[in-house]
Amino acid sequence: MRIYKVGGAVRDRLLGKPVTDIDWVVVGATTEEMLAKGFRPVGADFPVFLHPKSGEEYALARTERKSGRGYGGFTFHASPEVTLEEDLIRRDLTINAMAEDDQQNLTDPYHGQRDLEARLLRHVSPAFAEDPLRVLRVARFAARYAALGFTVAPETLELMRQLSESGELEALTPERSWKEISRALMEDQPQVFIEVLRACGALKVLMPEVDALFGVPQPPAHHPEIDTGAHTLSVLQQAALHKQPLTVRWACLLHDLGKGLTPEEEWPRHIAHEFKGLKLIKAVNERFKAPRDCQELAMLVSEYHTHGHRALELKPSTLLELLQSFDVYRRPQRFEEFIAACEMDARGREGLEQRSYPQADYLRGAATAARxxxxxxxxxxxxxxxxxxxxxxxxxxxxxxxxxxxx
Known part of the structure; x- marks a missing residue:
């Protein structure tokens, strides 16, 4: 029995980043041997065990074979004969396909260290194209490591494009998709996640409502960046810079979906886009089974964000209606998140990122007065x-x- 540290823990140590989760792979062992050493089994599909003391996950080395559609369409084979190299080749990216023993001796059969130095996200093998979830995972890693200069290798982006066109993405469950999307939105540069999905054609499949915003112009007086898609990415970037929670980031991504429905002859104006977007946001929320707090805030931000921008001009009666809509008396946090989303929207405009937003304190004061x-x-x-x-x-x-x- 030989035990190796694998995946993210090895990658992040080599990058000089803090290591949080550690995964282990066990070569040359059987389920019976693991149980005899006190490990507790947790894997339903393949043998994964929890360490009796640390609680960390230890998986038996395994191979996999495509047997159906989607993320779950695989047959796994674990046995003492499976080698470390065979286990590593089934992983997604070369930078995640490295292992090290207890002496930190590196096993790197697919040149992950070289790609780390080249700042490349590259697939390990053609089997990458068998798992549609990897499209989302690679886009998420691109968002995580964009600040370090990482980009997706052209040949990997091409495989992601083939996956996007194959219909395999539709086989992903809402739960698996949401897990990747929510994690990606909480990265330091979540806009890169959307950019990569768009570059490989996955955004058009997964979120056509967001994809439709690119190329749609807005009035340059209010939006110097003009393009609605570019504005959405900037708003998302501002949300990350200001350490906003997932609810706010999700609302920022979806707040302008109604502009994608504006007829071309009405461009660059978008009359009533706040209300037109509600049915689209509802569809996206349901598609990914987003948590209720994310769903509710996204709908409310779409409907009322222009009220937020015009807060100083609102009549007291309109202000009261706004406060009632958010139930600020019982749910003050939701109104605070709405204010944050409005501020990110105001800052997500080219050249206006540092602009003050007095509407925020005004709205807070109004809520306090009503309370x-x-x-x-x-x-x-x-x-x-x-x-x-x-x-x-x-x-x-x-x-x-x-x-x-x-x-």
Whole structure:
């Protein structure tokens, strides 16, 4: 039995990056031997075990063969005869197909170290094209390591293009797709993820609503970058620079989908794009089974982001409607995330990235003013049921009028 550290842990150590998760592969062992040493089995499809003390994953060396469509369409074979090189060749990228023993002696049969130095994301073997999930994974690695100068090797991008055209991407489950998408959006340069998907034709398959934004012009007075797709990428980049959570990043990606529906004769104006985009966002949300908080914020940001930009001009009654729509009294965090998404949208414009956004503090102040309305005095006056609701609304409107006058 020989044990090797593999994959990301080896890659990140060689890059000088912190190593978080460690994966191990065990060569020359059987399931019975692992159980005898106290390892706990967890793999349903192939033998994976948890270390009795550290809890880290140890997998028996295995080979795989394509047996069906999609990410799960593989037959695995694990046995003591499978070599380390055979195990490594089934991995996605050369930089993920390296192993090292307990003395840090490197096994690198597919030149991963060379590609690390060349800053290339290159597939290990033609079997790469058998797994559609790898299109998303490579795009995610491109987003993660873009700051280090990594790019996708042309021949790998070509394989990704073939996969995108093959219909295999449609076989991915919503859960697997969302796992990759959500992880990619939380990388330092999530816009690179979208750029790579677009470059290989995968964006058109997975998110045609986002792909449709490229080439759609906007008024240059408000959008110096003009192209709606370029603007979306810039907004996403700003969200990452400002360390926004996943909910905000997802909303930033989808906030302008309605502009993709504008007839060409109406360009560069996009009348009512806030509402037109809602059905598209709903479709994307359902396609990937996005978490509810992501779904809700994306819909709300699309509908109300122009309200956010015009916050200083809104009538108190419109401001109250906005606050009610977000249920700021019970869900203050959601309104805070809406404000963040609006600010990222304002900053995601060429040359305006450093522009101040006074609307943010104004909206926060309005929410605070509305929240300070006390219910108890109204109860003491005998209001109840629908009448109480109307009385609270009147008092909140009064508070917002005072707030606007004093700001």
């Amino acid at each position: 300070t309305v006390a219910v108890q005095p109204l109860l003491e006056k005998g209001f109840k049921g629908p009448e109480l609701g109307e009385a609270i609304k009147r008092e909140r409107l009064k508070a917002l009028k005072a707030y606007k006058e004093n700001t």
